Amino acid sequence: METMIPSRLSTLGHPQRLALFRLLMRRYPDEVPAGELADALGLKASTLSAYLSALLQVGLVTQAREGTSLRYSLDMEQVRQTLDYLVLDCCRGRPDLCAPLTLTPQTGTPAMTDRKYNVLFICSGNSARSIFAESLLRKQAGDRFNAFSAGTRPGSLLNPFAVAVLREKGHDISALRAKDISEFSGPNAPKFDFVFTVCNQAANEECPAWEGQPVTGHWGLADPVKVDGNDALKALAFQEAYGALKHRIDLFTALNLDSLSRLALQSKIDDIGQQTYEDLP
Structure with a gap:
């Protein structure tokens, strides 16, 4: 090697x-x-x-x-081996300097603490998928999580089909709006514990280097906005996106954050993101 x-x-x-x-x-x-x-x-x-x-x-x-x-x-595995080799080779005789950089999945890191976590969901337009995720987390576990959402290229309005789904499911939409990701990168922005992208376009773009190194995940879903057809077909696409995100939020909120190391938690979040529509109930 x-x-x-x-x-x-x-x-x-x-x-x-x-x-x-x-x-x-x-x-x-x-x-x-x-x-x-x-x-x-x-x-x-x-x-x-x-x-x-x-x-x-x-x-x-x-x-x-x-x-x-x-x-x-x-x-x-090859990426880790390369990084480990570089760090270990450069730090011979000074493991105290390099130990934080050479953690492996076997050693882990301290478990997350028992507190309220800040979570940011990102998509391109911040008009549907990330709004769904924000609303779901706030409704299902607002006592444990502060939920936010933003877009890399947000429009000025939420998608009307998304708004209709949220109203039907009993969400409070009074405070929802499309927001640019820049709102969450300033000195007065919340410090995030988790940052999730929920569309491939947003995941493919360079986002800010989040302060504090939050746990990140990609939970990409097809964009319901791009579905062609009549209003019934479009409404169905938004219902499916909502259902898929609800299942992922259910799995996320069921995690015992206090018992998981950061590396174990990252693995769980990656597994949630890898689920396909066929895996969803």
Whole structure:
């Protein structure tokens, strides 16, 4: 493995290959279609293919075929080994300096404390999915969580189909509005314990470096706003998105945060995000 380190560092030294690596890190453990990666990074298919090939050759990325689509994900074991090697090699004789950086899933970190947690849900428009998640968490566990939502490119109004679903389910919508993510990155913004993206577009974008290193997760869902058809079909798409998020919020709020290390908690959150519609009740 040590012989691969120079090649891996050289590969990641290219700015666009590094950007691709960072995007796959944000989407981990998702397997992301090549076309989506190209669109997110603004790359030609041939250019993306060359970058992916370089990452594959040094063992940092895995490739899987689904039908006619090629999907890519980080090989997290190889990423961890690379980081551990660098840190351990640089810190010989000074483990006190590097110990916080070399934690493995076996060692873990201290469990979260018993308090009220701040949770932010992000999507592109902040008009439906993230609004659903914010409303669900507030209603189901408002005594344990402060729920917020924002968009990377929010509109001025909430989607009327989303509003109709929330009213039907008995949510208080009086305080809901579309908000830009910049509202939560200033000095007076809440310090978040959890940050979730609920659409692929938002997950593919560079978001602020959240202070305090919150636990993050990607719970991507198809955008109900993009469904074509009559109003009945559109309404059904919003109901399905609401139901999928409700199931994920149910699983999240059922976690015993006091008993889980940060690494165990991250694994649980990743598992929730990997559920498909077929897994939902």
